[in-house]
Amino acid sequence: MALSKAQQAVPLLSVSKLTKLFGSFAACNGIDLDIAPGEIHALLGENGAGKSTLVKMLFGVLQPSEGQISFEGRPVTITSPGDARHLGIGMVFQHFSLFEALTVAENIALSLDPKIPLAKIAQEAASLSKAYGLPLDPNAHVADLSVGERQRIEIVRALLQNPKLIILDEPTSVLTPQEADRLFETLFKLRAEGRSVLYISHRLEEVRRICDGATVLRHGKVTGACDPKQETPASLARMMVGAEVAEIHREAGATLGDLRLEVSNLTVPAKTPFAVTLKNVGMKVRTGEILAIAGVAGNGQGELFDALSGEYTVPQDDAIRIRGKSVGRTGINGRRLLGAGFVPEERHGHAAVSGMALSDNLLLARSRSDRKAFLSGGLFSLIRKGAVSSATKRICDVMDVRKSGDDPLAGSLSGGNLQKFIVGRELDRQPSVLIVNQPTWGVDAGAASRIRQALIDLAKAGSAVVVISQDLDEIFEVATNIAVISEGKLSEPHPAGELSLERIGLMMGGIHESHSVPEAASAH
Amino acid sequence: MFEAILLTVITASTPLVIAALGELVTERAGVLNLGVEGMMIMGAVAAFAAAKMTGSPYIGLLGGIAGGALFSLLFGFLTLTLVANQVATGLALTILGLGLSGQLGEPFAGQPGLPLPDIVIPGLSQIPFFGKVLFSQDLTFYLSIALVVGVNWFLFKSRTGLKVRAIGDNHASAHALGISVIRTRYLAVIFGGACAGLAGAQLSLVYTPQWVENMSAGRGWIALALVVFASWRPWRVLAGGYLFGAVTIGQLHAQAFGIAVPSQLLSALPYIATIVVLIIISHNRRTTLINTPASLGKPFVPDR
Numbered sequence: 001m002a003l004s005k006a007q008q009a010v011p012l013l014s015v016s017k018l019t020k021l022f023g024s025f026a027a028c029n030g031i032d033l034d035i036a037p038g039e040i041h042a043l044l045g046e047n048g049a050g051k052s053t054l055v056k057m058l059f060g061v062l063q064p065s066e067g068q069i070s071f072e073g074r075p076v077t078i079t080s081p082g083d084a085r086h087l088g089i090g091m092v093f094q095h096f097s098l099f100e101a102l103t104v105a106e107n108i109a110l111s112l113d114p115k116i117p118l119a120k121i122a123q124e125a126a127s128l129s130k131a132y133g134l135p136l137d138p139n140a141h142v143a144d145l146s147v148g149e150r151q152r153i154e155i156v157r158a159l160l161q162n163p164k165l166i167i168l169d170e171p172t173s174v175l176t177p178q179e180a181d182r183l184f185e186t187l188f189k190l191r192a193e194g195r196s197v198l199y200i201s202h203r204l205e206e207v208r209r210i211c212d213g214a215t216v217l218r219h220g221k222v223t224g225a226c227d228p229k230q231e232t233p234a235s236l237a238r239m240m241v242g243a244e245v246a247e248i249h250r251e252a253g254a255t256l257g258d259l260r261l262e263v264s265n266l267t268v269p270a271k272t273p274f275a276v277t278l279k280n281v282g283m284k285v286r287t288g289e290i291l292a293i294a295g296v297a298g299n300g301q302g303e304l305f306d307a308l309s310g311e312y313t314v315p316q317d318d319a320i321r322i323r324g325k326s327v328g329r330t331g332i333n334g335r336r337l338l339g340a341g342f343v344p345e346e347r348h349g350h351a352a353v354s355g356m357a358l359s360d361n362l363l364l365a366r367s368r369s370d371r372k373a374f375l376s377g378g379l380f381s382l383i384r385k386g387a388v389s390s391a392t393k394r395i396c397d398v399m400d401v402r403k404s405g406d407d408p409l410a411g412s413l414s415g416g417n418l419q420k421f422i423v424g425r426e427l428d429r430q431p432s433v434l435i436v437n438q439p440t441w442g443v444d445a446g447a448a449s450r451i452r453q454a455l456i457d458l459a460k461a462g463s464a465v466v467v468i469s470q471d472l473d474e475i476f477e478v479a480t481n482i483a484v485i486s487e488g489k490l491s492e493p494h495p496a497g498e499l500s501l502e503r504i505g506l507m508m509g510g511i512h513e514s515h516s517v518p519e520a521a522s523a524h
Numbered sequence: 525m526f527e528a529i530l531l532t533v534i535t536a537s538t539p540l541v542i543a544a545l546g547e548l549v550t551e552r553a554g555v556l557n558l559g560v561e562g563m564m565i566m567g568a569v570a571a572f573a574a575a576k577m578t579g580s581p582y583i584g585l586l587g588g589i590a591g592g593a594l595f596s597l598l599f600g601f602l603t604l605t606l607v608a609n610q611v612a613t614g615l616a617l618t619i620l621g622l623g624l625s626g627q628l629g630e631p632f633a634g635q636p637g638l639p640l641p642d643i644v645i646p647g648l649s650q651i652p653f654f655g656k657v658l659f660s661q662d663l664t665f666y667l668s669i670a671l672v673v674g675v676n677w678f679l680f681k682s683r684t685g686l687k688v689r690a691i692g693d694n695h696a697s698a699h700a701l702g703i704s705v706i707r708t709r710y711l712a713v714i715f716g717g718a719c720a721g722l723a724g725a726q727l728s729l730v731y732t733p734q735w736v737e738n739m740s741a742g743r744g745w746i747a748l749a750l751v752v753f754a755s756w757r758p759w760r761v762l763a764g765g766y767l768f769g770a771v772t773i774g775q776l777h778a779q780a781f782g783i784a785v786p787s788q789l790l791s792a793l794p795y796i797a798t799i800v801v802l803i804i805i806s807h808n809r810r811t812t813l814i815n816t817p818a819s820l821g822k823p824f825v826p827d828r
Contacts, residue, residue: 061700082702097697099690101814110690110701114683143813271809 010073012037012196013058013089013165018067020053027053029220030067035165035213040187040197042207042228044240045217045444051200054217055167058198059091060084072164085111090163092154092171098142104153105138111157129156146298155183159190166190167198170442172206177472179296184210204233204445216240237445256480257287260464261308261340261433262321268307268314276300276488278307283483283490285433285464290455291493292479293468294504300488301468302345305437308466309342310335322433336369341431343423345438347415351422354411358403359385359392361410362425370429391428399424400450416447423451427458434458437468452478472504529773530657534665535731537769539564539723541668543747544754544761545675546719551751552679553712554692556821558614559599561744562621563717567592567724569625572632572735581640585663585725592721593714595621600713604706607823618744626737637733640664640726664726669762671719676758688712692817695824705824720744749798755805755815768794 011034020028028050035041045051056062058069060078068075071087078084084091098107105122116124125138129152136152145153151171158166168187172180187197187210201207207214208228216224216239224239261283268278278300285291295301306312308320310332318326322338332342344350352361363374363383374388375381392407399420403413410418419440426434439455440448455478459465468485469475475482481493484504543560550557557563567588574587599617602608640662649659679685688708691698695705723743728735746768753768754760775790805811 059700080702081700085702093700097694097700099693099697101693101816101818102686102690106686106690109683109686110698110703118681118683118686141810141814143810 011035011070012039012072013198014070014073015054015058016068016070018054018057018069019065020050020057020062021065026220028057028064031217031220031222033215033222035196035198037164037196038191038194039212040191040199040210042211042214043198043200043217044204044207044214044236049217049240049444050220051217052169053220055091055169055198055200058084059089059167085161085163088162088164090158090161090166092151092158092166092168098150098153100143101141103139103141104136104145107142107153108138108157108160112160125156149298155186159186163195165196165198167200169200171199172201172203180206204236207236208233240445256289257462259284259286260323261285261435261466263308264319264321265316266307266314266319267316268303268312270303271312276303278303278488281307281488281490283466283493285466287432287462287464288459289480290459290465290467290478292475292482292496293466293485293490294472294475294482295468295470295485297470299486301437301470301485303488304485304490305342305344305435305468308435309340309344311344333368336366339432341426341429341434343426343434343436343439345441347418347422348411352410352418355409357407357409358396358401358413358421359388359407361421362392362395363388365425366429395421395424395428398428399454416443419443420447420450423454427454430458430461431463433464433466435466435468438470439467440469440471440474448474475504527653527657529777533766533770533773534657534661536772537766538665538668539726539731539743540747540750540768541762541765542664542671542726543720543723543744544750544765545668545671545758546716546723547747547751548754548756548758548761549675549679549688549719550712550716551820552692552756552817553688553709554695554817554819554822554824555603555709555713555716556610556614557596557599557603557617557713557716558611558748559596559617559621559744560716560720560747561740561742562618563592563595563599563720564621564724564727564744564747565625565738565740566595566621567721568728568739569629569632569724569735570721571725572629572637572728575638575729576632576635579638581638581729582663584638584729585640585722588721588725588728589718590721592724593718596713596717596720599717600710603823604709604713607825610821610823622738622740629735629737632735633737635734637728637735639733640729662730664722664730667722672758672762679758689817692819695819695822699824699826705826709824720747723747746794749794753794753798753801755801755811756817757815764797767797 013033013035015031015033018028018031019026031050031054043051043054053062057064058078060080060083063079069078070076076087078087099110105125108125109118109121112121122138125136129136129138136149136156142150142153155171171183190197199207199211208231211228214226214228214236215222216226216236218240226239228236263281263283266278266281270277276299281304283291293301293304307314310327310330313331314320314328317328319328321327322335322340325338327335327338348354353364356364367374371381373391374384376384389407395401396403401413401417401421401424403417413421423436423439434455436455439451443451452474455465455467459480467475467478476496479496482496482499482504483493484491543564547557547560570591571584571588575581575584578584595617599613602613603610642660642662643666644660649655651659679689687698687703690701691703691705691708699705724740727739727743732739750761750764750768753764771790771793775787778785778790779787805815
């Protein structure tokens with residue numbers, strides 16, 4: 001395949017026959033990859049395709065079993081992240097490697113030239129983050145920041161090392177379209193300076209828009225190398241998953257039935273100085289309806305989910321009504337017993353215990369609401385192992401959860417597969433009300449379309465569904481009605497057909513812009 | 525009278541402050557070493573033996589530091605290199621230390637000690653009241669104050685201290701940044717051991733200048749509680765150390781004056797205070813996140 005000028009120069013990074021074995025399992029199998037100086041190169045692949053393993057080898061976190069990495073024409077052995085940085089490779093991780101107990105400036109200082117005195121770094125960080133158009137308060141503790149703000153630190157931190165090659169893992173998954181545009185400007189600037197970017201993304205449109213070359217992985221092998229600008233999203237997706245990605249199927253003009261979830265005048269004061277106060281939130285969700293709540297990270301989505309799920313109860317009992325019953329003061333299990341189901345945002349540690357088997361995770365969530373099915377009666381409520389494991393198997397089959405072994409640890413599944421399991425765990429109960437926060441964050445295209453289809457099917461079968469999401473494409477795929485949350489206030493819902501992608505993006509982005517101005521000002 | 529009480533409070537508080545500062549650094553690096561009591565008693569016996577054999581209490585002090593540091597190295601090897609469970613290893617270290625020190629110290633039991641002399645600072649010690657209390661003390665007192673200032677500066681102002689806190693917060697990320705987690709933790713553990721040893725030396729060279737089996741008498745545990753009480757901050761260790769020291773001394777004086785406070789209650793006070801502090805800091809998720817080393821006690825194995 002001709003890649004114009006990109007392949008004519010000596011590649012900055014050249015990988016040949018790179019293989020990583022875990023036992024007998026080849027996570028990467030004979031990977032070849034070339035990145036030219038000044039190229040934005042996309043790495044595409046489903047979760048579990050071997051992208052993370054490849055990137056970890058490039059960054060010195062893992063050692064290859066076989067194969068050779070060359071940097072600037074010379075063969076190199078990268079034994080640690082320090083080596084990688086020394087060569088000029090920078091990395092922005094998908095799961096942020098930030099220190100929550102430290103301030104923004106301290107986090108940045110840890111990866112800066114040790115000659116700069118610590119006292120100066122706060123000022124330095126403020127001016128540098130401003131130069132990159134990523135407003136940050138250097139003295140804020142990371143523990144108090146939103147996911148989006150944390151990513152800014154990661155990006156600034158990697159850029160500050162002045163790398164020749166910068167690896168970005170799913171960088172735009174938490175950004176607004178406007179923020180993403182700003183990031184792309186930064187990337188184009190880096191490219192103009194002759195630096196290269198290895199860009200990992202599931203967003204095919206984005207890859208087509210900004211990348212000069214692409215390498216596609218499937219099951220640890222390269223299945224395609226192409227110029228993404230010459231491809232269509234569908235053809236890229238085909239290389240990635242090996243078959244056409246299932247089109248989301250939704251019938252127009254769904255009929256809405258009874259009121260299932262009613263929220264009125266829900267006001268929840270912020271729990272920490274940096275959390276968001278929910279102000280007078282109201283919504284009505286009927287059977288057959290999917291209400292999608294759009295918004296930029298850190299505008300009250302987490303707080304809204306906590307209030308709706310009962311993770312934090314509210315004093316006004318009738319602020320939240322599920323199937324006509326006031327549940328404001330009822331906890332999670334009480335709401336579940338009324339037929340509601342909840343899928344929180346964080347897969348690890350919130351929706352699932354990584355160190356426990358899938359069946360245990362199933363039981364943890366449903367031991368109360370489905371106690372008859374999973375626990376025997378009597379004094380000790382013994383666990384009915386057979387029922388739990390058959391339910392686990394049923395969920396994995398229905399949701400196509402790919403795993404090793406019958407009942408592996410939740411933490412051993414890839415993000416997409418674990419998310420399918422977590423969503424499936426709730427769907428298996430056929431909840432009459434389902435509330436999902438960020439259902440497909442960091443999930444590959446195949447798993448995302450599976451989850452979205454499942455949500456649509458659930459609504460069609462007569463449930464009321466609330467989807468809180470930052471992904472506008474997702475919102476338009478699934479929503480019957482759309483509302484926007486910003487600074488703790490929820491807008492009126494609009495039928496999905498009456499809103500354009502651009503308009504919602506601007507609503508969210510516009511609100512965000514005005515929000516970030518005082519933040520930037522306080523940085524001085 | 526009041527001056528005399530204050531002097532005894534200082535002597536009782538100094539070993540708590542020193543041992544707790546050492547453990548604070550260890551815990552800030554994410555290692556929970558419950559063997560403070562064992563390292564302290566090893567320091568006490570090593571200090572006494574070194575002083576007796578050389579005739580110099582200062583060499584005794586060095587001996588105490590070395591004794592505690594060497595003993596902590598055993599903990600480091602087991603938990604950092606062999607990745608043994610930190611809680612179990614720490615408890616074993618205490619039990620081993622108490623037994624081993626009794627064995628090693630047997631020839632020294634009942635012998636007269638070599639007390640560490642007071643260092644009178646000219647001029648300053650002439651200040652009425654405070655001069656005598658603060659400026660004519662033995663070396664360990666001055667060291668304890670210098671350690672508070674030094675550890676606070678090191679952790680919150682120096683780059684190496686920043687790395688220590690980073691490792692304690694998230695060792696996987698620190699590793700990804702190229703910080704040597706295991707090496708830093710070894711150094712933090714050894715520093716903790718050296719401080720515990722110094723605190724032990726203070727017991728056998730200053731507090732009661734002789735060797736008695738089990739003479740640490742639970743002070744290592746109080747030092748551990750003190751670290752939590754201080755929510756991992758050096759200046760609060762100083763304040764808390766003196767509070768706990770005052771309680772210990774108050775207990776003795778209360779008995780002398782015939783005040784009917786059960787001594788058991790007073791001995792329990794440091795632990796009760798620690799529980800109260802734990803309740804207060806756990807109440808607010810934010811203060812917990814910012815002050816508590818998140819990877820405390822978790823084993824680190826770099827993935828390969």
